[in-house]
Amino acid sequence: MTSGEVAKKLPKDFVWGFATASFQIEGSTNVDGRGKSIWDDFSKQPGKTMDGRDGDVATDSYRLWKEDIALLSQYGVKSYRFSLSWSRIIPLGGRNDPVNPKGIAFYSRFIDTLLENGIIPFVTLHHWDLPQALHDRYGGWLNKDEIVQDYVRYARICFEAFGDRVKYWLTVNEPWCISILGYGRGVFAPGRSSDRERSPTGDSSTEPWVVGHSVILSHAYAVRLYREEFKAAQGGQIGITLNGDWAMPYDDSPQNVEAAQHALDVAIGWFADPIYLGYYPDYMKQILGERLPGFTPEELAVVKGSSDFYGMNTYTTNLCRAGGDDEFKGFVEYTFVRPDGTQLGTQAHCSWLQDYPQGFRHSFLQSSLRCAYLNFSVTENGFAVKDEHSKPIEEALQDNDRVNYFKGITAALKAAVLEDGVDVRAYFPWSFVDNFEWADGYITRFGVTYVDYETQRRYPKESAKFLVKWFGENIEAGDTKSQQEKAPQNGPSVVLERPSIIQGVEV
Ligand code: PNW
Numbered sequence: 001m002t003s004g005e006v007a008k009k010l011p012k013d014f015v016w017g018f019a020t021a022s023f024q025i026e027g028s029t030n031v032d033g034r035g036k037s038i039w040d041d042f043s044k045q046p047g048k049t050m051d052g053r054d055g056d057v058a059t060d061s062y063r064l065w066k067e068d069i070a071l072l073s074q075y076g077v078k079s080y081r082f083s084l085s086w087s088r089i090i091p092l093g094g095r096n097d098p099v100n101p102k103g104i105a106f107y108s109r110f111i112d113t114l115l116e117n118g119i120i121p122f123v124t125l126h127h128w129d130l131p132q133a134l135h136d137r138y139g140g141w142l143n144k145d146e147i148v149q150d151y152v153r154y155a156r157i158c159f160e161a162f163g164d165r166v167k168y169w170l171t172v173n174e175p176w177c178i179s180i181l182g183y184g185r186g187v188f189a190p191g192r193s194s195d196r197e198r199s200p201t202g203d204s205s206t207e208p209w210v211v212g213h214s215v216i217l218s219h220a221y222a223v224r225l226y227r228e229e230f231k232a233a234q235g236g237q238i239g240i241t242l243n244g245d246w247a248m249p250y251d252d253s254p255q256n257v258e259a260a261q262h263a264l265d266v267a268i269g270w271f272a273d274p275i276y277l278g279y280y281p282d283y284m285k286q287i288l289g290e291r292l293p294g295f296t297p298e299e300l301a302v303v304k305g306s307s308d309f310y311g312m313n314t315y316t317t318n319l320c321r322a323g324g325d326d327e328f329k330g331f332v333e334y335t336f337v338r339p340d341g342t343q344l345g346t347q348a349h350c351s352w353l354q355d356y357p358q359g360f361r362h363s364f365l366q367s368s369l370r371c372a373y374l375n376f377s378v379t380e381n382g383f384a385v386k387d388e389h390s391k392p393i394e395e396a397l398q399d400n401d402r403v404n405y406f407k408g409i410t411a412a413l414k415a416a417v418l419e420d421g422v423d424v425r426a427y428f429p430w431s432f433v434d435n436f437e438w439a440d441g442y443i444t445r446f447g448v449t450y451v452d453y454e455t456q457r458r459y460p461k462e463s464a465k466f467l468v469k470w471f472g473e474n475i476e477a478g479d480t481k482s483q484q485e486k487a488p489q490n491g492p493s494v495v496l497e498r499p500s501i502i503q504g505v506e507v
Helices: 038-042 065-075 101-116 133-137 145-164 176-181 207-234 256-278 282-291 297-303 358-369 393-397 400-419 463-476 480-488
Strands: 015-019 079-083 120-126 168-173 238-244 246-248 309-311 315-320 332-335 376-380 424-427 447-451 458-460
Touching: 015 065, 015 376, 038 133, 038 424, 038 463, 065 101, 065 458, 079 168, 101 120, 101 145, 120 145, 120 376, 133 145, 145 207, 168 207, 168 297, 168 376, 176 207, 176 238, 207 238, 207 256, 207 297, 238 256, 238 376, 246 256, 246 297, 246 358, 256 282, 256 297, 256 315, 256 332, 297 400, 309 358, 358 400, 393 447, 393 458, 400 424, 400 463
Parallel strands: 015 079, 015 424, 079 120, 120 168, 168 238, 238 309, 246 315, 309 376, 376 424
Antiparallel strands: 315 332, 447 458
8 A cells, every 4th residue: 555645636525624622722611601510620639630730721712712713714724623511501411400591602603603704613512521510410421311311402402502503513522531531540530440549439340331331322312313303404414433543463463463453342343333333342242241231222223323424533553462451452452662673653742642644544444344434534633742842832833743743644644535445524633722631731732723821822833834735735626615605694793803812824
C-alpha cells in the first residue's frame, strides 16, 4: 500500500471542521441556571487533575462564543463539532426535572450563528459531563433503568429544540473512556475504582461493564426515538462515536496476531459489535463471563443497527503483544517500541499517543473488515506537542510535530478515500482550541489554536494554517452549503464583528 499523495481530490461534499466538547471549553459553570456536572466537583478534588485546575473558566467559550465562531469562519471550516451540556439544558438532568430556557436559548443562538456563517453544526449530545444530580440520585450510568429514560428525555428535548437546524447528531462520545476511565481506573469523573487509595467506593471488576451496557442502551433508545418521531420531518443523521486506534501485532507470531484482535474486541468491539452486528464479542464473553450484562431480545432489536454512520475517534497505533494483567486492554500489552528497539513514531505530550499515520489508514480497513460499516465520520484525531505548555507563545505556535502529524494524516485520509475506496464523509481534527484536557488539566494542549489562559486570546498555530490550506486545496470545488441553506433559520440574528482577541489569522 502506498501512502503517497494522490492527485485527485476529496469529493465536494466532504465535510471538515474542528471539534470541541462543552466542559472542556465553556467555563461559566454557575451562570444562567446551569446545574453541576460530575466533572465540576471531581476536577476540584486535590490530585484529580495534573495542574490542580478545574473547568470553571476553561477557554471561557460560554462568554466568547461569538469570537469562537468568527475564528471558525475565518478558518473557513465547513462544520463544527461541539457538545451540549446536559446540565445547562436540564440542570438536574432527570425526566421529571425542569428544562432551563436559558440553556436552550444559548445553544439555539449558537446554532443559528453557525448557520448564518455557513458552518454546519455537528452536535454531540453527551461528552462526559453527566449531570451531578443523576449521579447523586441513583448512581448515574450504574443504574440502567433510570439513566436510559433520563437520557432519552434529554435527547428528546434537544431534538425538539434544535433538530430543525441540526442535521448531524452524535449520541455519546467514547463509551470506552466513560466506562473504563470513570469506573475502572477511576482517573476520570466520577472517579470510581476498586483502588481504595483512589476512591472510597467502586468495583472495577463489574462497574465498567454495567456502565458500558447503560451507555449502549441509552444511545440506542435515543436513536429509536429520533428515527420514529423526528427523522422524517427533520431529515438528519444520528450515530455514536467510538474511540479506537489501530491495533498492530507486535510481530507475526500467532499469539501476538491474536492479541491484536483481542485488544480490538475490548477497545472497539465492546460497543461496535452490538451496535453494528447485534452481539457482544465472544472474547469479551469469554473473559468476563457473568460480569458482562446481557441484552434482552427486545433491547437487542433496538441496539442492532442503531447508528447511521461510524463515528471514529482515532489518534494513534498500538503494537500489541499477548500478556499482562490488564483486563481493560483485553490482557494485551501495548507498546510503541518495535522488536528492533525503534520507536513507532514521534512521542506526544501524553504517554498514550505517538504519530503513526499509516495506522490511520489501516483503521478504516480494520473497522470495515470487522463490521462492514456503512460510512465513516472521523470525529476526532489530533496530537499534543511535547512540552508545548512550557514554551513561550511564539515558539508554541511553531507546532512542527503537530504539522507533521496532520501532514501524514491528511495524506493517509486521501489514500483511504481515493485509493482504498473507503467511504469517509467527514473529518474533525481535535481540537479547535487548546482546552481543559480532563485529568491532564491545561498541561496537555491539543489545540490547533493556542489559548493564552491569562488573557483568553487565541492564536492560530502553524497546524491550523496547514489544515486550512490543505482542505482548501484538496476538496473538489462546489460545496455542501445547500444543506444549511435549506435549514430554517429561526431566532435572533447575531452580527459578528471581527474579534479583537484573535491574533494573526492570515490563513
Ligand atoms: C478523547 N486514551 O479522549 C476525548 O474525546 C476528548 O475529549 C479529549 O480531549 C481527546 O480525546 C484528547 O485526549 C481520550 O487514554 C482520552 O487513550 C484518553 C484516551 C483516548 C481518548
